Amino acid sequence: MTPPRLSASTWAELAARGLPDGVRGPAVDPAALTVGQVHLGIGAFHRAHQAVCTEDAAAATGETRWGLLGVTQRSPRVAAQLGPQDGLYGVLTTAPDAPSLRVVGSVRDVAFPGTDTARVLDAVAAGTTHVVSLTVTEKGYRRAPDGGLDTAAPDVAADLGAATTELTRDDEAAALTPIGMLVRGLVRRYRTSRAPLTVVCCDNLTDNGTVLAGLVGQALAALPGSDDVAAWVGSSVRFPSTMVDRIVPATTVAHHAEAAALLGLHDEGLVVGEPFFQWVVEDDFAGPRPAWERAGATLTHDVAPFERAKLRVLNATHSTLAYHGALRGHATIAEAVADPDLEALARALMDEDVLPTLQAPDGMDLRAYRDEVLERFANPRTGHTTVQVAMDGSQKLPVRLLGTVADRLAAGAVPHAAAAAVAGWVAYVRAASSGDLVVGGRRVVLDDPLAARLADAVAGPDAVDRVLALREVFPAAVADSVAFRDAVSAALRDLSPLPAGR
Ligand SMILES: NC(=O)c1ccc[n+]([C@@H]2O[C@H](COP(=O)([O-])OP(=O)(O)OC[C@H]3O[C@@H](n4cnc5c(N)ncnc54)[C@H](O)[C@@H]3O)[C@@H](O)[C@H]2O)c1
Numbered sequence: 001m002t003p004p005r006l007s008a009s010t011w012a013e014l015a016a017r018g019l020p021d022g023v024r025g026p027a028v029d030p031a032a033l034t035v036g037q038v039h040l041g042i043g044a045f046h047r048a049h050q051a052v053c054t055e056d057a058a059a060a061t062g063e064t065r066w067g068l069l070g071v072t073q074r075s076p077r078v079a080a081q082l083g084p085q086d087g088l089y090g091v092l093t094t095a096p097d098a099p100s101l102r103v104v105g106s107v108r109d110v111a112f113p114g115t116d117t118a119r120v121l122d123a124v125a126a127g128t129t130h131v132v133s134l135t136v137t138e139k140g141y142r143r144a145p146d147g148g149l150d151t152a153a154p155d156v157a158a159d160l161g162a163a164t165t166e167l168t169r170d171d172e173a174a175a176l177t178p179i180g181m182l183v184r185g186l187v188r189r190y191r192t193s194r195a196p197l198t199v200v201c202c203d204n205l206t207d208n209g210t211v212l213a214g215l216v217g218q219a220l221a222a223l224p225g226s227d228d229v230a231a232w233v234g235s236s237v238r239f240p241s242t243m244v245d246r247i248v249p250a251t252t253v254a255h256h257a258e259a260a261a262l263l264g265l266h267d268e269g270l271v272v273g274e275p276f277f278q279w280v281v282e283d284d285f286a287g288p289r290p291a292w293e294r295a296g297a298t299l300t301h302d303v304a305p306f307e308r309a310k311l312r313v314l315n316a317t318h319s320t321l322a323y324h325g326a327l328r329g330h331a332t333i334a335e336a337v338a339d340p341d342l343e344a345l346a347r348a349l350m351d352e353d354v355l356p357t358l359q360a361p362d363g364m365d366l367r368a369y370r371d372e373v374l375e376r377f378a379n380p381r382t383g384h385t386t387v388q389v390a391m392d393g394s395q396k397l398p399v400r401l402l403g404t405v406a407d408r409l410a411a412g413a414v415p416h417a418a419a420a421a422v423a424g425w426v427a428y429v430r431a432a433s434s435g436d437l438v439v440g441g442r443r444v445v446l447d448d449p450l451a452a453r454l455a456d457a458v459a460g461p462d463a464v465d466r467v468l469a470l471r472e473v474f475p476a477a478v479a480d481s482v483a484f485r486d487a488v489s490a491a492l493r494d495l496s497p498l499p500a501g502r
Pocket residue numbers: 040041042043044045046071072073074075135136137138139140141177178202203204205244245246247248249
């Protein structure tokens with residue numbers, strides 16, 4: 001029998017009876033919170049990372065103005081999960097020893113742009129909103145091959161049309177892209193409160209704040225008559241960069257069963273996170289912000305070395321293990337890193353290729369960080385699937401891996417382990433796009449915005465040449481290196497044939 005659903009009332013009854021072992025509740029009274037932060041892209045990661053930190057910061061200061069309005073992007077699923085639960089959801093922590101679950105109450109409202117765009121734009125415009133944050137995945141930023149905004153894409157163009165109307169009056173059309181929604185919200189804010197605002201990008205992108213500021217600036221430049229808005233954004237809106245870190249896999253049926261056993265309530269909004277948490281935020285705010293530093297975050301003037309170390313050490317190795325692991329039939333990252341060949345590849349990538357390109361941020365020992373990352377990957381309870389991490393390789397590899405490759409080539413070295421990582425991606429794309437790859441009992445479908453072009457590129461004998469020619473993915477400094485091309489080709493030849501039927 002399914003237990004009753006988590007909600008304010010079932011939670012209150014449970015708390016009155018006494019909380020079960022391993023369960024704790026919101027750090028603040030959710031009903032007392034008003035919305036001061038709007039989050040675009042309320043997926044699993046935000047709920048397990050920033051939403052927890054924002055709640056803890058509110059608890060540390062006693063402030064009640066930091067409730068969150070979460071905005072889904074492409075579907076109303078999270079609104080349907082959290083609405084009937086009065087915004088409450090659990091974070092199941094995958095500690096290797098004892099599981100624990102925390103119910104979080106900082107998300108006060110969830111909106112879906114398909115039906116609620118006006119409410120989102122009003123919230124972005126409201127003077128009581130001081131922070132807008134984002135986790136919309138790499139592809140959500142809708143960047144063109146040159147890194148700028150893809151203004152030719154029909155959904156981006158439609159949003160820019162609505163933003164042009166917004167310069168003089170409210171446009172109620174549903175926002176189709178995160179940048180479109182943000183720009184329309186900024187225009188509405190300019191027309192109404194003109195209060196300063198800080199926009200905090202929390203996606204795994206290099207210089208994520210600078211990138212986002214550039215995309216917003218480009219969108220505004222495309223709106224005729226928006227010079228005053230652009231000038232106001234330049235003076236009153238800040239875009240700090242951040243480094244975010246907590247491994248948050250997609251929630252599985254097994255996670256739901258584990259959480260229900262702990263809590264005694266059914267939680268449709270459950271998310272899962274490893275015990276580790278890190279958030280480094282550039283201290284560049286236009287106005288008030290939650291006291292995140294009171295809740296485990298680091299506020300600094302220079303995020304870049306943290307961000308670079310994390311993307312190149314953790315994320316690049318994650319992707320490498322995902323491609324090679326899936327090709328060997330390993331369903332999870334923990335299984336992949338337990339494979340001695342793949343652990344050796346992960347170590348070679350970090351030791352030989354990545355670490356020589358890094359300057360350790362203050363107080364960070366890069367070799368200890370490498371070991372800690374491998375230990376985190378090995379946690380068997382996390383359940384992060386190789387296929388989930390493998391998704392969107394065309395968007396992820398440039399950010400995670402190709403900076404390392406470019407730096408090593410510029411230093412006169414051939415990065416062989418990074419070449420093996422790229423070969424793993426090519427082999428994965430080939431296997432997944434031809435329908436030949438079965439992992440964890442499921443046939444893998446290539447999930448990538450460039451899937452059709454990638455499938456075409458890897459189909460023939462000149463796969464490496466054709467993949468390296470994709471300018472959206474490989475910068476010229478990498479693609480034009482004969483030594484790198486040869487290293488990728490050699491690594492691809494060395495990849496063992498797929499194990500049958502796994
Ligand atoms: N999960 C993690 O371990 C983790 C850790 C650090 C950083 N992140 C960052 O957070 C992002 C989201 O991760 P998650 O675990 O929440 O994923 P998720 O799938 O649970 O949520 C993704 C969110 O992005 C939106 N989105 C996806 N594609 C989009 C598109 N094309 N346009 C607009 N919106 C789109 C979804 O609607 C959803 O709101 C990652 O891509 C990464 O940049 C995740």
